[in-house]
Amino acid sequence: HENVLTIEADPYPFTFPLRSTALLVIDMQRDFLYPAGFGEIQGGNLEAVQASIAPTKALLEACRAAGMKIFHTREGHVPTLADCPSSKLIRQAASPSSQHLKVIGDKGDMGRLLVRGEYGHDIVDKLQPLPSEVVIDKPGKGSFWNTPILHKLKGSGITHLLISGVTTECCFATTLREANDRGFECVGIRESTAGYNPAFKTASLDMICWSEGLFGFVANLQPVLDVLF
Numbered sequence: 001h002e003n004v005l006t007i008e009a010d011p012y013p014f015t016f017p018l019r020s021t022a023l024l025v026i027d028m029q030r031d032f033l034y035p036a037g038f039g040e041i042q043g044g045n046l047e048a049v050q051a052s053i054a055p056t057k058a059l060l061e062a063c064r065a066a067g068m069k070i071f072h073t074r075e076g077h078v079p080t081l082a083d084c085p086s087s088k089l090i091r092q093a094a095s096p097s098s099q100h101l102k103v104i105g106d107k108g109d110m111g112r113l114l115v116r117g118e119y120g121h122d123i124v125d126k127l128q129p130l131p132s133e134v135v136i137d138k139p140g141k142g143s144f145w146n147t148p149i150l151h152k153l154k155g156s157g158i159t160h161l162l163i164s165g166v167t168t169e170c171c172f173a174t175t176l177r178e179a180n181d182r183g184f185e186c187v188g189i190r191e192s193t194a195g196y197n198p199a200f201k202t203a204s205l206d207m208i209c210w211s212e213g214l215f216g217f218v219a220n221l222q223p224v225l226d227v228l229f
């Protein structure tokens with residue numbers, strides 16, 4: 001491999017030094033992707049998010065083959081919910097008439113919703129992390145609040161991020177924006193992210209690369225695979 005790679009992207013080609021670029025796979029958890037999980041209970045369209053599994057697998061394999069550092073994140077909480085931001089708890093408690101039949105911490109078909117250690121909280125079978133890969137448990141939507149991810153990225157000399165995962169409008173976008181503010185050069189991979197609403201996905205990706213890259217870049221999967229393999 002060349003040390004520095006360039007791929008077609010919006011708003012202009014994205015150049016990244018392979019050894020200081022990491023792949024971030026955001027929240028590809030059963031709770032967001034499988035029936036009866038937290039996402040479906042929230043009202044999410046599962047068909048839309050499930051479309052991101054195969055392209056994320058292809059991206060993950062390419063990054064593994066290229067020897068890149070891989071970070072997986074999982075949204076969730078300790079069993080007491082002591083780490084759950086009060087905004088998340090207050091909104092669900094204040095909505096007895098809401099559409100949500102169950103809330104964070106309630107028992108669902110895959111265990112307690114978004115609680116660490118439960119089956120539904122873990123990453124889907126096809127995308128299970130390898131022992132050499134970093135798993136970041138996060139209580140927020142973004143990956144940088146109340147987690148060690150910044151220290152781990154800096155400690156590994158990472159400056160550039162390929163970002164994938166679900167949902168585009170929520171944890172993917174929040175993480176990409178947080179990373180951009182911390183000086184990381186970010187590219188979101190179009191097919192490897194998906195949202196619960198196609199209009200949200202389009203708008204979220206458009207906002208990232210608007211105005212010469214307001215928050216970063218967006219690229220299609222194929223150019224990434226071409227340059228990594």
Ligand code: TIU
Nearest residue numbers: 027075166167170171172
């Ligand atoms: N991972 C993630 O995006 N968590 C969410 O709660 N997503 C929603 O779209 N709600």
